[in-house]
Amino acid sequence: MTTATDVNQPTAQPAAPGGRRMSLPVLLLVIAGALALTSIVRIITGADGITNVSQMSTALELAVPIGLAGLGGLWAERSGVVNIGLEGMMILGTWFGAWAGYQWGPWTGVVIGVIGGAVGGLLHAIITVTFNVNHIVSGVAINILALGITRYLSPLAFVGVQGGSAKQSPPVESLGQFTVPGLSDWLTTLNNKGWFFVSDIAGLLGGLVTDVSWLTLIAIALIPGTWWILWRTSFGLRLRSCGENPVASESLGVNVYKYKYIAVIISGGLAGLGGVFLSLVANPFYLEGQTAGRGYIGLAAMIFGNWMPGGLALGAGLFGYTDSLNLRGGSENVHALLLLGAILLAIGAIWLAVKKKYVSAAVTLVIGVLVFLWYANTNEVPTQIVSATPYVITLLVLSLSAQRLRMPKADGLPYRKGQGK
Amino acid sequence: MKKFDKERVLLAVAGPVIALVVAVALTSIVLLASGKSPIEPYTIMFQQATYSDIQVLIINQASLYYIAALAVAIGFRMNLFNIGVDGQYQLAAMMAAVVGAHVALPAVLQVPLLMITAICTGAFWAGIAGVLKVTRGVSEVVATIMLNAIATSVIAYLWLPDVFGVKLGNNNTTGEMHKSGWIPGFNMGDAGEIYGLVILAVLLGIGYWIVLNRTRFGFDLRASGASESAAAASGVDPKRMVLTAMLLSGGIAGLAGLPILLGDTHTYSLNFPTGIGFLGIGIALLGRNSPVGIAFASLLWAWLDKASPELDFHGYDKEIAVIMQGLIVIAVVVSYESVREWGLRRQQRRVGAELAAGNVLGGTDNTDKEVAGR
Numbered sequence: 001m002t003t004a005t006d007v008n009q010p011t012a013q014p015a016a017p018g019g020r021r022m023s024l025p026v027l028l029l030v031i032a033g034a035l036a037l038t039s040i041v042r043i044i045t046g047a048d049g050i051t052n053v054s055q056m057s058t059a060l061e062l063a064v065p066i067g068l069a070g071l072g073g074l075w076a077e078r079s080g081v082v083n084i085g086l087e088g089m090m091i092l093g094t095w096f097g098a099w100a101g102y103q104w105g106p107w108t109g110v111v112i113g114v115i116g117g118a119v120g121g122l123l124h125a126i127i128t129v130t131f132n133v134n135h136i137v138s139g140v141a142i143n144i145l146a147l148g149i150t151r152y153l154s155p156l157a158f159v160g161v162q163g164g165s166a167k168q169s170p171p172v173e174s175l176g177q178f179t180v181p182g183l184s185d186w187l188t189t190l191n192n193k194g195w196f197f198v199s200d201i202a203g204l205l206g207g208l209v210t211d212v213s214w215l216t217l218i219a220i221a222l223i224p225g226t227w228w229i230l231w232r233t234s235f236g237l238r239l240r241s242c243g244e245n246p247v248a249s250e251s252l253g254v255n256v257y258k259y260k261y262i263a264v265i266i267s268g269g270l271a272g273l274g275g276v277f278l279s280l281v282a283n284p285f286y287l288e289g290q291t292a293g294r295g296y297i298g299l300a301a302m303i304f305g306n307w308m309p310g311g312l313a314l315g316a317g318l319f320g321y322t323d324s325l326n327l328r329g330g331s332e333n334v335h336a337l338l339l340l341g342a343i344l345l346a347i348g349a350i351w352l353a354v355k356k357k358y359v360s361a362a363v364t365l366v367i368g369v370l371v372f373l374w375y376a377n378t379n380e381v382p383t384q385i386v387s388a389t390p391y392v393i394t395l396l397v398l399s400l401s402a403q404r405l406r407m408p409k410a411d412g413l414p415y416r417k418g419q420g421k
Numbered sequence: 422m423k424k425f426d427k428e429r430v431l432l433a434v435a436g437p438v439i440a441l442v443v444a445v446a447l448t449s450i451v452l453l454a455s456g457k458s459p460i461e462p463y464t465i466m467f468q469q470a471t472y473s474d475i476q477v478l479i480i481n482q483a484s485l486y487y488i489a490a491l492a493v494a495i496g497f498r499m500n501l502f503n504i505g506v507d508g509q510y511q512l513a514a515m516m517a518a519v520v521g522a523h524v525a526l527p528a529v530l531q532v533p534l535l536m537i538t539a540i541c542t543g544a545f546w547a548g549i550a551g552v553l554k555v556t557r558g559v560s561e562v563v564a565t566i567m568l569n570a571i572a573t574s575v576i577a578y579l580w581l582p583d584v585f586g587v588k589l590g591n592n593n594t595t596g597e598m599h600k601s602g603w604i605p606g607f608n609m610g611d612a613g614e615i616y617g618l619v620i621l622a623v624l625l626g627i628g629y630w631i632v633l634n635r636t637r638f639g640f641d642l643r644a645s646g647a648s649e650s651a652a653a654a655s656g657v658d659p660k661r662m663v664l665t666a667m668l669l670s671g672g673i674a675g676l677a678g679l680p681i682l683l684g685d686t687h688t689y690s691l692n693f694p695t696g697i698g699f700l701g702i703g704i705a706l707l708g709r710n711s712p713v714g715i716a717f718a719s720l721l722w723a724w725l726d727k728a729s730p731e732l733d734f735h736g737y738d739k740e741i742a743v744i745m746q747g748l749i750v751i752a753v754v755v756s757y758e759s760v761r762e763w764g765l766r767r768q769q770r771r772v773g774a775e776l777a778a779g780n781v782l783g784g785t786d787n788t789d790k791e792v793a794g795r
Contacts, residue, residue: 084562123751127751127754127755131755131758131759132758132762133754133755133758134754136502136562137702137706137750138751138754140504140699140702140703140750141703141747141750141751141754142751143699144699144700144743144746144747144750145744145747145748145750145751146747147743147747148740148742148743148744148746149744149747151740151743152451152455152738152740152743152744155738155740156455156738293570296566296570297570299563299566300563300566300567303560303563382578382581384574384575384577384578384581385574387573387574387577388570388571388574388575391567391568391570391571391574392567394563394567395553395559395564395567395568395571398553398557398559398563398564398567399553399557399559400557
C-alpha cells in the first residue's frame with residue numbers, strides 16, 4: 001500500500017506494483033471472514049467465551065485507552081512530531097482526572113485530566129518544535145518527568161483524605177453508563193443461542209451496546225471525528241502538510257510552528273483523555289503505575305494501523321481483545337484461538353503458494369502445523385504467552401508490512417523556519 | 422594542527438552547567454510551590470553523600486547505571502535508538518540467574534559462563550530488532566518497545582514453578598545461584614561491600630573509549646552516525662553496521678544487571694531493580710555519550726536515588742528526586758541543542774567573515790557534531 005494509503009485520493013495514482021488497495025467492501029469482507037472462522041473455531045472447540053457479550057464489552061473497555069493514546073500519536077505524527085511521551089501524558093491524565101474528579105465530580109475530572117495531558121503535550125511541543133530537540137529524547141524525558149510529578153503530588157494531595165493513600169486517590173464517582181434497552185437483551189439472547197456466525201455478530205454488537213460508558217462513546221466518536229478533521233477540512237490538510245513537507249507548506253504561507261503546536265497539544269489532550277478513562281471508567285480511582293505502558297502500545301497500534309484512524313481502531317481493538325482474554329481467565333479461550341491461528345496460517349500458506357512464493361509458503365505451513373500440534377497436545381495456554389501475543393502480532397505485522405506502511409514523510413525530522421530558503 | 426580552542430571547551434562545559442542550574446532552579450520552584458524550603462533538601466542530600474555507607478550504595482547503583490548507559494550510548498553514536506536496554510538487561514540477568522542456579526562449575530569457568538550467557542541473551546534480544554530493521558525496515562524504536570513488553574512476559578513465564586521459578590513466600594525467584602558464580606565484593610567494613618563487578622563497569626568504559634576512538638570499527642560507527650550516506654560512500658556497509666551496533670549494544674545491556682546479581686542478590690526475583698534501561702537513556706544523554714561524562718552522570722543519578730530516601734525523615738517527599746531527574750534530562754537536551762545551534766551560528770558567521778576577508782578556510786573545522794544530543 002505504498003501509494004494508496006490516503007483514502008482521499010482513490011484515483012490519484014495507480015497502485016504501485018505489488019501494492020494493493022484495501023477498499024472498504026474488501027475490508028468488511030475480510031472482517032466477516034475472520035468472524036466466520038472464529039465462529040467455526042468456537043463451535044469446534046466449544047469455547048463459547050471467545051465471542052461472548054461480556055468478553056466483547058471488556059475488550060472494548062480495554063481498547064479505548066489504547067485507541068485514545070494511538071489517536072494522540074496520530075495527531076502528533078501527522079504534523080511531523082514523533083510523540084513517545086504519550087505514556088507520560090497519559091499518566092498526567094490519570095492523576096489529574098482522579099484528583100479533580102473526587103473533588104468536583106467526574107466530568108470536571110475529565111476536563112482537568114485532558115488539560116493535564118495537554119500541558120504535557122505543550123511541553124513536548126516547546127522542546128521539539130521551538131528548541132528542535134530530538135523528538136524521542138524529549139518524549140522519554142517527559143515520561144520520566146510525568147512519573148516524578150505524579151508521584152510527588154500524590155502524597156501531598158491524597159494522604160489524609162478518606163480512601164486515599166500515597167499511591168492511590170480517593171474513589172471517584174462514576175460517569176454513568178448506559179445500555180440500549182431491549183436491543184442489548186435481544187443480542188445477549190441471540191448470543192447465547194450459539195448459532196453459527198449470527199451469535200458471534202450478536203456478541204460483537206452486544207458488547208457495543210451493553211454497559212457502555214459515556215466516555216467510551218466519546219472515544220469512539222473521536223475516531224471518525226479525527227478522520228474528518230484531518231482529511232476533510234483545510235485545517236487538517238495544512239496540519240498534514242506540515243508532517244509531509246514543512247518547507248513546502250511554509251512556502252504556501254502555512255505557519256508550520258503553529259500547526260505543530262496545535263497538533264501536539266491536541267495529541268497530549270487525547271492521551272490525557274485515555275488516562276482519564278483509566279482512572280475514572282476502568283477503575284474508579286487513580287493508582288500509581290495504572291497506565292502500565294499503554295502509551296507505548298497506543299503508539300504501536302497507530303503504526304499497526306498505518307497512521308490512519310481506521311487502522312488504528314482495528315489495532316487498538318486487537319490489543320484490547322487479547323488483553324480481555326487474559327483478564328477473563330481465558331487460558332481455555334486462548335487455547336481455542338490456537339486453532340484459529342493454525343487455520344489462518346494454513347490459509348496464508350495456500351495464498352503464498354498461489355502467488356508462487358513456495359519457500360515462504362512452506363515455512364508458513366510448518367509453523368501452522370506446529371501451532372496445530374500445540375493445540376492438539378495441550379489443554380491450556382499459560383497466561384504469560386497470552387499477554388505477549390499482541391506484541392508478537394504487532395512485530396509480525398510490522399515485519400511483514402513495514403515496507404508497505406507509509407509514515408508521514410517529515411515525521412520526526414527537525415525543522416527550522418526559513419529552512420527552505 | 423590541533424590548537425587548544427577555548428571556545429570549544431566553553432561550549433562543551435556550558436551545556437551541562439546551564440542544564441544543572443536550570444534543573445535545580447526549577448526544582449526549587451516546585452519545592453517553594455508546595456510550601457517547603459527550597460534549599461534544605463539539597464543540604465540534606467549533600468550531607469548524605471558524606472556518609473560512607475551511602476557512598477557505597479551510590480557506587481554500587483552507579484555501576485548498574487553506567488553499564489546500561491554505555492549500551493544506550495553505543496546506539497546513540499550511530500543514530501540508533503535502543504529503547505530496549507530495559508528488556509535486554511532484565512532478560513539477560515534472568516537467564517544468567519537460571520544458568521547460575523542449574524550449572525555448577527568451578528568459579529574460573531562459572532563466572533565467564535554467566536557473563537557469556539548474559540551477553541548472548543542481551544545481544545540476541547537486541548539482535549531481533551537489528552535483524553528486523555536491516556531486513557524488513559522496521560523502526561528499531563518500535564521493535565524494541567515491543568520486545569520490552571515481550572521480555573516481561575517471557576520473564577513471567579520463566580518464573581513459573583514448573584519452568585525455572587522457585588516460590589519464596591510471595592516472591593518469585595529463580596532459586597539461589599551456586600556459590601561458584603558469586604563475585605566477592607570489596608569489603609568496606611561497616612559501610613558494606615562494593616560490588617566486585619564495579620571493575621567490569623570501569624573496564625567496559627575504557628573498552629568503549631578505545632573501540633570508538635582508536636579502531637577502524639569505531640570510526641566507521643561514528644561516521645555512520647554522523648552521515649550514513651557519507652559512510653556508505655567510503656565503503657561502510659550500513660546494514661552490517663546497524664546489526665553490529667545493535668548486537669554490541671544488546672550485549673553490553675545484558676551485563677547491566679550482573680553487578681547486583683552476582684554481587685548481592687544471587688537470584689532473579691521480583692525485587693530485582695527494573696527500569697534501569699530507561700534511566701540509562703537519560704544518563705547517556707547527560708553524559709554526552711562520552712565514557713567520562715556518563716560516569717559523572719551515573720554517579721549523579723545514583724546520588725539522587727540513594728540520598729533522597731533520607732528526605733522522607735525531614736518532612737520532604739523523596740519523589741522530588743525523580744522530578745529532578747526528569748527536569749535534568751529535559752534541561753540537558755534543551756541546553757545542548759541551544760548551545761550547539763549557537764556554536765554553529767557563530768562558526769558560520771566566522772567562516773563567512775573569513776571568506777569575505779579572502780582567507781583560505783582552515784583552522785575552523787571544529788564541527789563536533791553530537792549525534793544524539795539534539
